[in-house]
Amino acid sequence: MQWWDGVELWVVQLPVAVQFPVVMIVVLPLCLGVARLIDRVADWGANNPASLGSPETEPEPEKVSA
Numbered sequence: 001m002q003w004w005d006g007v008e009l010w011v012v013q014l015p016v017a018v019q020f021p022v023v024m025i026v027v028l029p030l031c032l033g034v035a036r037l038i039d040r041v042a043d044w045g046a047n048n049p050a051s052l053g054s055p056e057t058e059p060e061p062e063k064v065s066a
Contacts, residue, residue, distance in 0.1 A: 011023065
């Protein structure tokens with residue numbers, strides 16, 4: 001990944017006042033996208049009936065004689 005080395009060198013050589021906005025414009029949307037992807041995968045896994053494994057039967061409540 002030689003192109004990445006060039007990008008890294010370019011960012012490092014920028015003044016800090018310019019580095020921060022450039023990095024935030026790239027990193028913030030990237031992190032937001034990854035977080036949304038993880039959230040959707042977690043929701044899908046929680047709502048997927050196949051992920052539950054074998055269905056467990058609920059025990060019957062004990063009957064109380066009056």
